[in-house]
Amino acid sequence: MVLLVEGADSPQRAKTAxxxxxxxxxxxxxxxxxxxxxxxxxETLGIESRFPIISNLSESExxxxxxxxxxxxxxxxxxxxxxxxxEAILKxxxxxxxxHQFLSDDTEFAALVASNPGKIIDLRKNxxxxxxxxxxxxxxxxxxxxxxxxxxxxxxxxxxxVARELQRRGSDAAFLATGQTxxxxxxxxxxxxAVVGDFxxxxxxxxxxxxxxxxxxxxxxxxxxxxxxxxxxxxxxxHGVQPHGLIYCMEAGREFFGGMDVRIPxxxxxxxxxxxxxxxxxxxxxxxxxxxxxxxxxxxxREVVRELEQQLKLPVTDVIRFGTEPLLKAVSSMxxxx
Amino acid sequence: MVLLVEGADSPQRAKTAxxxxxxxxxxxxxxxxxxxxxxxxxETLGIESRFPIISNLSESExxxxxxxxxxxxxxxxxxxxxxxxxEAILKxxxxxxxxHQFLSDDTEFAALVASNPGKIIDLRKNxxxxxxxxxxxxxxxxxxxxxxxxxxxxxxxxxxxVARELQRRGSDAAFLATGQTxxxxxxxxxxxxAVVGDFxxxxxxxxxxxxxxxxxxxxxxxxxxxxxxxxxxxxxxxHGVQPHGLIYCMEAGREFFGGMDVRIPxxxxxxxxxxxxxxxxxxxxxxxxxxxxxxxxxxxxREVVRELEQQLKLPVTDVIRFGTEPLLKAVSSMxxxx
Numbered sequence: 001m002v003l004l005v006e007g008a009d010s011p012q013r014a015k016t017a018x019x020x021x022x023x024x025x026x027x028x029x030x031x032x033x034x035x036x037x038x039x040x041x042x043e044t045l046g047i048e049s050r051f052p053i054i055s056n057l058s059e060s061e062x063x064x065x066x067x068x069x070x071x072x073x074x075x076x077x078x079x080x081x082x083x084x085x086x087e088a089i090l091k092x093x094x095x096x097x098x099x100h101q102f103l104s105d106d107t108e109f110a111a112l113v114a115s116n117p118g119k120i121i122d123l124r125k126n127x128x129x130x131x132x133x134x135x136x137x138x139x140x141x142x143x144x145x146x147x148x149x150x151x152x153x154x155x156x157x158x159x160x161x162v163a164r165e166l167q168r169r170g171s172d173a174a175f176l177a178t179g180q181t182x183x184x185x186x187x188x189x190x191x192x193x194a195v196v197g198d199f200x201x202x203x204x205x206x207x208x209x210x211x212x213x214x215x216x217x218x219x220x221x222x223x224x225x226x227x228x229x230x231x232x233x234x235x236x237x238x239h240g241v242q243p244h245g246l247i248y249c250m251e252a253g254r255e256f257f258g259g260m261d262v263r264i265p266x267x268x269x270x271x272x273x274x275x276x277x278x279x280x281x282x283x284x285x286x287x288x289x290x291x292x293x294x295x296x297x298x299x300x301x302r303e304v305v306r307e308l309e310q311q312l313k314l315p316v317t318d319v320i321r322f323g324t325e326p327l328l329k330a331v332s333s334m335x336x337x338x
Numbered sequence: 339m340v341l342l343v344e345g346a347d348s349p350q351r352a353k354t355a356x357x358x359x360x361x362x363x364x365x366x367x368x369x370x371x372x373x374x375x376x377x378x379x380x381e382t383l384g385i386e387s388r389f390p391i392i393s394n395l396s397e398s399e400x401x402x403x404x405x406x407x408x409x410x411x412x413x414x415x416x417x418x419x420x421x422x423x424x425e426a427i428l429k430x431x432x433x434x435x436x437x438h439q440f441l442s443d444d445t446e447f448a449a450l451v452a453s454n455p456g457k458i459i460d461l462r463k464n465x466x467x468x469x470x471x472x473x474x475x476x477x478x479x480x481x482x483x484x485x486x487x488x489x490x491x492x493x494x495x496x497x498x499x500v501a502r503e504l505q506r507r508g509s510d511a512a513f514l515a516t517g518q519t520x521x522x523x524x525x526x527x528x529x530x531x532a533v534v535g536d537f538x539x540x541x542x543x544x545x546x547x548x549x550x551x552x553x554x555x556x557x558x559x560x561x562x563x564x565x566x567x568x569x570x571x572x573x574x575x576x577h578g579v580q581p582h583g584l585i586y587c588m589e590a591g592r593e594f595f596g597g598m599d600v601r602i603p604x605x606x607x608x609x610x611x612x613x614x615x616x617x618x619x620x621x622x623x624x625x626x627x628x629x630x631x632x633x634x635x636x637x638x639x640r641e642v643v644r645e646l647e648q649q650l651k652l653p654v655t656d657v658i659r660f661g662t663e664p665l666l667k668a669v670s671s672m673x674x675x676x
Contacts, residue, residue, distance in 0.1 A: 075467075075536070100467060100536065129413075129438060134566030134598045193536040198413070198438065200535055200570045226618040228472030231577050232570035233535045239569050260472045265618050277611060280564040280603050 001096070002060045003031045003051075003069040004085075007078025011046045012152050012258070016098060016181040017069030021049045023160065023185045030060040031069075032084055046294075057087050065094040067184065068103075075100025075124070085109065089118030098123040098180025100194060123180040124194035132201035137242045138212045142335050145241055146221035146290070147274050148249035149264050150257050151230055154319070155221040155249045156182050158290040161319045162247075162327050163218035169328075173216035176207055178237060182220045192222050193233045200233060204240025216335065219243065225273055226265050227257060238278045245287040245334050246274055247327060252293045252304050267312070288315040288330040339434070340398045341369045341389075341407040342423075345416025349384045350490050350596070354436060354519040355407030359387045361498065361523045367401040368392045370422055384632075395425050403432040405522065406441075413438025413462070423447065427456030436461040436518025438532060461518040462532035470539035475580045476550045480673050483579055484559035484628070485612050486587035487602050488595050489568055492657070493559040493587045494520050496628040499657045500585075500665050501556035507666075511554035514545055516575060520558045530560050531571045538571060542578025554673065557581065563611055564603050565595060576616045583625040583672050584612055585665060590631045590642050605650070625668040626653040 003021070008014040020028055021041060031041060034055035041049045054060060066088045068077060077085075077099050085103065088095050089112045097103045102122040104110060113120055137143070144162075146155040159175055160182070166173035175182070177189025195203045204219075211217055219241050223230030248271060256263055264270075271286045278284035289308060293301035301321060308316045315326035341359070346352040358366055359379060369379060372393035379387045392398060404426045406415060415423075415437050423441065426433050427450045435441045440460040442448060451458055475481070482500075484493040497513055498520070504511035513520070515527025533541045549555055557579050561568030586609060594601055602608075609624045616622035627646060631639035639659060646654045653664035 100534070132567045134595070134600055193534075195535050196438070196531075197533050197535065197538055197571045197574065198531040198568060201567050225573075226615065228577050228618065229470045229539050230536060232538045232574040235563075235573050236535065236570040239566050257472070262472055263619055269614065273611070273615060276607065277564065277615075280566065281601055 001027055001065040001067050002029055002057060002063045003067050004081050005031055005033045005045070005069045006035065006084075007080040008070040008072075011044070013072055014045055014070050015152060016067065016071055016184070018045050018047050019156065019181045020067065020069065020184060021045070021047050021051065025049065029063040030054045032057065032060070032066070057084060057091070063093070065096060068095070068097040068099060071098065071180070077101055077103065086112060089113055089116050089120070092117035094118065095120045096123060096184060097121070098184070098191070100124055123183050124191040126191055126194055126203075128190065128195045128199045128203040128206070130199060130202040130206060132205045132240055137205070137208055141212065141215055141217060142245070142331070143208060143217045143219060143241055143243040144245050144247060144287070144331055144334075145219045145237060145243035146247045146249050147234065147238070148221060148224050149267070149270060150224050150227065150251070150254060152258055153249045153251045153254070154290060154292045158247055158249055158319050158327070159218040159220045160185065161324050162331065165324045165328055166216060166218070166331070171216055172214050173218060174211050174214040176211060176217055176219040178204070178207070178220045178222055192236060193230070195236075197232065200236030201240040204237050205242075208241045216331065221249070224257075225277065226270065228260060228262050235277070238274070242279060243284060245285055245331070246278065247288050247290055248274070248286045249290045250292070252291055252296055252301070271312070286314065287334060288317075288327045290327065291316060291318050293318045293321055339365055339403040339405050340367055340395060340401045341405050342419050343369055343371045343383070343407045344373065344422075345418040346408040346410075349382070351410055352383055352408050353490060354405065354409055354522070356383050356385050357494065357519045358405060358407065358522060359383070359385050359389065363387065368398040369407075370395065370398070370404070395422060395429070401431070403434060406433070406435040406437060409436065409518070415439055415441065424450060427451055427454050427458070430455035432456065433458045434461060434522060435459070436522070436529070438462055461521050462529040464529055464532055464541075466528065466533045466537045466541040466544070468537060468540040468544060470543045470578055475543070475546055479550065479553055479555060480583070480669070481546060481555045481557060481579055481581040482583050482585060482625070482669055482672075483557045483575060483581035484585045484587050485572065485576070486559060486562050487605070487608060488562050488565065488589070488592060490596055491587045491589045491592070492628060492630045496585055496587055496657050496665070497556040497558045498523065499662050500669065503662045503666055504554060504556070504669070509554055510552050511556060512549050512552040514549060514555055514557040516542070516545070516558045516560055530574060531568070533574075535570065538574025539578040542575050543580075546579045554669065559587070562595075563615065564608065566598060566600050573615070576612070580617060581622060583623055583669070584616065585626050585628055586612070586624045587628045588630070590629055590634055590639070609650070624652065625672060626655075626665045628665065629654060629656050631656045631659055
């Protein structure tokens, strides 16, 4: 597949593309980003790869699909991306989009698809219309949900890295995808933020129930419980998935919610709120912290991890920089105790 | 209008009908409920009225619309109601529905409407696709949100009663409707529980901003922050509306979430969670409690109100039984202090 990232105003907005490069390298062919043609993905997206940055789909040999690789706030397709989408449909390729604005509802694209061999898959399109039962989910499995201080702090990456490492060690752990990027990577999941309000908990519950045979579920979290924009989806996952433990995800140095001038509440209050609110009547512990230290050098990163461990008396790691070991131990220890 | 209530398994499920009888008596003509024809609304719905219970739309002189008057969990139209909806469309009437299952998407009803003079208004149909800005709303107005221990404890009634009493006393207070019944009564509002996850906060914020000229906003709450099924909509209102104060609504004696075997967390924890979670970094006080005492006799009701006042050191009332005075004072006192 070719990743479309033109129009992303910052690498953070291109997190779909970045994570497909990281987790699905065998399926990626190139990155389409005309203004940056010839640069490397390390220079434009902050991630090393062998994939060229091209300015025209004709340069991408062997591709048969394009992915809208940005996640702009509000979910509108950047205008600059429309020519490539048009061309892909004409070529008979598949266009994957995780935008709230469905490509299949776009007058021009709908008409193109009707008379050309290409097709559109809107990852956020869903018809979830089931209220949660609220009945207890399996107690034979361990469910761990990633939560966090904000969006884009690494919740998906943490859930995925821990699940993959558990699998490598012989566990039948599963990664549960709840956002468009996770769904592309896992090939399954529920686009929680596109589900109608009354059915959020029900959609999360149904997803968890579908995996009731796995001994461990690592559930991708969304948003943040105090987020002025995206808090409801967070709570829908907390109540729908009924997790036994939480991993708190954060970025070193982040003080304000992304793109807003609202200060993020202090970590103690957040952990307390997550632990109290998740399961009515039951304490749901934060079992570890995943901190994203990409903006720090190695030594500063080690220091911030150590300080946080001392402050919170919890295992802390940056899963990309220092690996998942402390979190794996925390998960395994819950499994033994449970 | 004629209220359709057939198929409601309990009066509580017919809360749309009950509240239209209470707040829009000039617009109601009759209640259609064939199995209960000839009984009174006091006997079937627990509310006194002059409206007959009829078994056929032809008995309703002067009507030009029907309202689906029940709110079943999950929002599906009861099968028993279909003949009356069909007949209303054939007669050229308007059919109002607050169901999640849109009548206008129903193959049979859509075909009927296309070839007959009647029309369908789906109150929950919406196209809200705007993310909250998270920017501060007007500080020149006072916003009060009703929250609660569960669904169906009286949040809409409390917001409406307080707003109406404030208006009677000369205030330009407004009632903000956030559910289908409130929207029918007020003629405006946003069906929060039918808005897509990512846009819940945005929809609430937009509604509040639309009323920025009113000095007091009484916002109808939804669901409950600990509700295993309906919590996300509650949080969307809390974060979208940015209230200055909360009124906590409850029913005397209710221990479990309606229709579930999940125990409702104790009131202290709930109030604490609402106060902490509503506005990041700011304490949002619960300024009073509205308790629904319909299942108690007068003396027991007075006792439970007094006990709760002593326990919480807050004004407490049953707005239907004892009036809104204690809550009005609490609101006015905030207005003076703010």
